[in-house]
Amino acid sequence: MELLNDVFTAKAIFVGIVFAITLGIAAYSTYFERKIAAFMQDRIGPDRAGPFGILQPLADAVKMFMKEDFIPANSNKWLFIAGPCLSMLTALMTSAVVPFGDTVTVAGVTFDLQGIDVNIGILWVFGIVSLGVYGILIGGWASNNKYSLLGAIRAASQNISYELAMGMSIIAILMLTGSLSTKTIVETQQAGHWNILQQPLGFLIFLICSFAECNRTPFDLPECETELIGGYHTEYSSMKLGFYLFAEYINMFISGAVMATLFFGGYDYPGYAFVAGQFGTTVAAFVGMGALIGKALLFVFVFMWVRWTLPRFRYDQLMGLGWTGLIPLAMFNVVVTGFGILIGQPILAGIAGVVILIAGLFLNDAIFRKKKLA
Amino acid sequence: MKLSTKTKVIEQGEMTLAERMYLPAIVGGMATTLKHFFSKPVTIRYPEQTRYLGPIYRGQHILKRDEQGAERCTACGLCAVACPAEAISMVAEERKKGEENLYREEKYAKVYEVNMLRCIFCGLCEEACPKEAIFLRHDTMVPVFNSRDEVIYGKDKLVEKMDQRYLRDGWK
Numbered sequence: 001m002e003l004l005n006d007v008f009t010a011k012a013i014f015v016g017i018v019f020a021i022t023l024g025i026a027a028y029s030t031y032f033e034r035k036i037a038a039f040m041q042d043r044i045g046p047d048r049a050g051p052f053g054i055l056q057p058l059a060d061a062v063k064m065f066m067k068e069d070f071i072p073a074n075s076n077k078w079l080f081i082a083g084p085c086l087s088m089l090t091a092l093m094t095s096a097v098v099p100f101g102d103t104v105t106v107a108g109v110t111f112d113l114q115g116i117d118v119n120i121g122i123l124w125v126f127g128i129v130s131l132g133v134y135g136i137l138i139g140g141w142a143s144n145n146k147y148s149l150l151g152a153i154r155a156a157s158q159n160i161s162y163e164l165a166m167g168m169s170i171i172a173i174l175m176l177t178g179s180l181s182t183k184t185i186v187e188t189q190q191a192g193h194w195n196i197l198q199q200p201l202g203f204l205i206f207l208i209c210s211f212a213e214c215n216r217t218p219f220d221l222p223e224c225e226t227e228l229i230g231g232y233h234t235e236y237s238s239m240k241l242g243f244y245l246f247a248e249y250i251n252m253f254i255s256g257a258v259m260a261t262l263f264f265g266g267y268d269y270p271g272y273a274f275v276a277g278q279f280g281t282t283v284a285a286f287v288g289m290g291a292l293i294g295k296a297l298l299f300v301f302v303f304m305w306v307r308w309t310l311p312r313f314r315y316d317q318l319m320g321l322g323w324t325g326l327i328p329l330a331m332f333n334v335v336v337t338g339f340g341i342l343i344g345q346p347i348l349a350g351i352a353g354v355v356i357l358i359a360g361l362f363l364n365d366a367i368f369r370k371k372k373l374a
Numbered sequence: 375m376k377l378s379t380k381t382k383v384i385e386q387g388e389m390t391l392a393e394r395m396y397l398p399a400i401v402g403g404m405a406t407t408l409k410h411f412f413s414k415p416v417t418i419r420y421p422e423q424t425r426y427l428g429p430i431y432r433g434q435h436i437l438k439r440d441e442q443g444a445e446r447c448t449a450c451g452l453c454a455v456a457c458p459a460e461a462i463s464m465v466a467e468e469r470k471k472g473e474e475n476l477y478r479e480e481k482y483a484k485v486y487e488v489n490m491l492r493c494i495f496c497g498l499c500e501e502a503c504p505k506e507a508i509f510l511r512h513d514t515m516v517p518v519f520n521s522r523d524e525v526i527y528g529k530d531k532l533v534e535k536m537d538q539r540y541l542r543d544g545w546k
Contacts, residue, residue: 039415041410047419306404309407
């Protein structure tokens with residue numbers, strides 16, 4: 001019992017729970033991906049394994065494990081194995097700093113519903129997400145296949161390009177919050193003061209960049225079947241391929257959670273104070289954890305929704321959008337945010353920024369573009 | 375040379391700013407997919423649910439009996455001649471005395487076999503039949519075979535059962 005009264009143990013259990021939730025959601029994302037795809041295409045989708053097909057992820061896992069685990073003869077064997085492991089590892093590590101809830105007291109132990117509250121929280125997310133590209137790069141290179149390598153190169157250059165705009169959209173958040181700690185960022189957004197109100201443009205940039213970071217449509221160039229057979233995982237089979245695909249779904253969920261943390265108040269939900277007053281802060285914190293997961297799942301739905309709506313970019317369009325579209329836009333957002341802080345009206349500045357941007361673009365269009373001769 | 379009167383030349387001007395930003399188009403596309411997300415699926419869970427395929431669907435063959443329950447087939451062989459896939463074969467037999475309630479004509483098919491792997495369900499046997507004896511039923515399909523022994527359907531499977539008379543829609 002001495003051990004149970006330990007914050008360390010409580011944290012360990014919590015980390016285990018988060019781990020399980022993340023993996024479970026990632027597994028079921030594959031099912032919902034297929035279901036949502038089906039619904040959007042007026043189909044029914046997988047419905048054979050169990051009622052409504054809810055055992056489909058299990059069937060997929062069994063299939064993945066039963067398949068031949070093939071390692072190409074000319075591949076670099078150790079790196080070939082390390083690739084998917086690294087992908088999975090980095091995907092899972094990101095959730096360490098996401099604050100899932102406020103402080104709770106369970107069985108006399110008081111602890112935060114967060115893996116670790118480090119004062120560089122958001123930098124941690126960035127660092128780990130940037131490491132994530134190594135999994136793809138190593139896997140693509142180790143395959144000793146030109147298509148895999150091309151896919152890996154694409155992934156790397158895409159991630160690097162979009163990370164810049166992503167980082168700059170976060171700088172605006174940091175300017176508002178004054179802290180890198182994800183916990184502090186969430187705490188400043190409590191009681192409905194969500195960052196999305198002050199940072200609509202920043203959110204749009206972040207959203208687009210996270211599509212690119214997760215290699216999701218319309219930025220799924222690294223696994224473009226028409227050009228690259230399969231992309232960086234062409235040579236992969238069995239559960240190694242499963243790890244790559246699984247890491248993608250984990251990344252989706254985690255980036256949903258990060259977006260909720262940065263822009264949608266994290267574990268905040270309407271009526272938080274009421275629940276806390278009525279049932280105590282612990283219950284409120286656990287409901288908040290549910291709220292955060294709900295928000296993250298909503299973003300996962302948006303990811304899937306976009307996937308089944310938009311076609312893929314051409315590669316030069318992708319790079320053009322990243323470098324000439326999003327980065328200047330993110331810089332503009334930083335300037336507007338700074339101006340908002342200066343005048344003490346961040347919400348007004350956020351809305352005014354969008355209006356000014358659109359007006360400026362139209363004005364620019366009207367003045368400088370040559371009219372096509374009728 | 376103009377190949378069709380239906381062609382329409384579309385003048386594609388330069389894209390406006392809203393079009394170049396793509397965002398309005400993306401929102402429109404997302405609205406379309408969301409609309410379909412909530413609309414009724416057009417597919418069905420096939421083996422459990424089936425659709426009505428119409429009164430003239432050409433499914434499994436049936437050898438009809440007449441109103442008194444006597445087999446209508448007289449083993450003339452016209453169906454076998456008409457069959458482009460040569461799926462039908464039969465052996466004719468003379469009707470004995472006392473079998474009038476079993477067979478309508480003086481001659482009947484002792485053996486009547488349809489090879490379901492050969493059959494292309496074209497319905498020419500139906501058209502060729504002068505006695506209105508063979509039909510392709512609209513409500514039953516030939517099930518999947520698991521072995522080659524099941525491929526040839528004899529009279530036991532083809533002749534209409536008295537307790538489940540086959541009535542096509544619109545026959546009454």
